[in-house]
Amino acid sequence: MAPPGPGTAEVEEALAEVPVPEDVHVAVVPGGAERTDSVSAGLATLRTDVGIVLVHDAARAFTPPEVFDRVVHTVRSGHAAVVPALPVTDTVKAVRSHGDVEIVTGTPDRASLRAVQTPQGFLRETLERAHAQVVGARRHTDDAGMVEASGVHVAVVPGHPRAMKVTTPLDLVVATAWAEVQGEGARTGPCLVVLSGLPGVGKTTLARELCARRGAVHLRVDTVEQSLLGSGIRETELGAGGYAATLAIAADQLRVGLDAVADLVNAVPEAREAWEELAESAGARLVRVELVCADEEVHRARVEDRTGDIEGHRLPTWAQVVERAWEPWPGAELRIDTGRTSVADAATLVEEACR
Known part of the structure; x- marks a missing residue:
């Protein structure tokens, strides 16, 4: 749609310089006095085989x-x-x-x-x-x-x-x-999204949505830790080994230009600083996302109702989640309450931060 009169001709001239596929038909239609008049005029010009209309x-x-x-x-x-x-x-x-x-x-x-x-x-x-x-x-x-x-x-x-x-x-x-x-050029390097939050707030669900949208690598510390335990390392010896291994994997992905989403509780300052240092050394844009579920009833239901999807991994109880040390992440680009924000909306917020 274009303004009637000279405006229509101006738009037609501008579009003449824009390359379009051969099977795409472009028509400039003079608009009407009201929005409804303009849309009705556009509908009248559509081919009979058009079944979906975007306004x-x-x-x-x-x-x-x-x-x-x-x-x-x-x-x-x-x-x-x-x-x-x-x-x-x-x-x-x-x-x-x-x-x-x-x-x-x-x-x-x-x-x-x-x-x-x-x-x-x-x-x-x-x-x-x-x-x-x-x-x-x-x-x-x-x-x-x-x-x-x-x-x-x-x-x-x-x-x-x-x-x-x-x-x-x-x-x-x-x-x-x-x-x-x-x-x-909006971006010159990969984006590293680091999710931080207590168990049950929705980190893995959001990470999977982001990876599906962006073709990013999912770095899930639970998977890494369980693999290390399965290789013979004792749980008492694991310590920060899972985090260290996840950081090393992340470094390799970022160096080849892949976006990455780190999915982990990430509660202590040392761990958070390690991700910040990695992003700086890899030339990656860092997006720190703190996830919370402010509604305790919703959070507890998620913890108690979920089932594990990693063989051998023991999910924490609600009592263990409540007892876990946790501090807000100073400087985080986003703080999202997953009890009020849908997965799709949360992913959109993170995507915008990545840009």
Whole structure:
């Protein structure tokens, strides 16, 4: 979509210089007076064999490709309407006008709130039906709102911080900085993510999600330690041997340019300093992530209900977890409460820190 009149021709000229695959059809369609008018005009130009439609704001120009992939995959998985979104981190107030000020009328629980982004994905017939049923009934700020008003459930997938909408002068400053960094190469070396947290907070689950997304190496100290015990080393002799072996493996992976995710309790300053020194010597970007589960009931249930997946490894009891020494990690880039943050959202936060 492009502004009607001269704006349409300007966009067409700009796109003429952009190489696209032969099987991709690009059409510049003049927009309408309202958002719904513009989307309806775009829908009218689609080929008959197009079954999935993505509606994307050009102002969200830095949206990473993986967000598009997640939306399309979820539509193909059986959801007729899908939006990417991020958890709301600010406290939100509902207000009403009261003279020259506003009065707070309520404070929604932000745990259930999401800031919606684009691209929003739909089955074509779902979006067309929503436009036919809802246009004119009330003003909607996005197509997902129209679809929701037509009675269709809207699914939510993780968005991305870089999918912000560039609308204010400050937004433009941030976007310019991102463009300059990308032009210079956002990363020159691998990323080392070091997870730290008590047993049962979700370190391994998050590590696996990150490794699947980034093609990173999973460095799980429990696996290393159990392998050492299986080779004949006595448990009383193990000491910090598992950590030392995991560090050595990590060093090899980072030297060949692979991202790595270290999955370990990592409670003492000496261990944390060792990871920081490794990152510096390997020229890797270090992202230190402290994981907690502030809800004790949830944490205890995780510890008591989980089953081991490493042969011979004895999982700690809840009493042992509670007794374990633990201190916050000063300087950690992220502190994530896994009792309130989903695995997907936590992984998105870590990915952004890696960039």
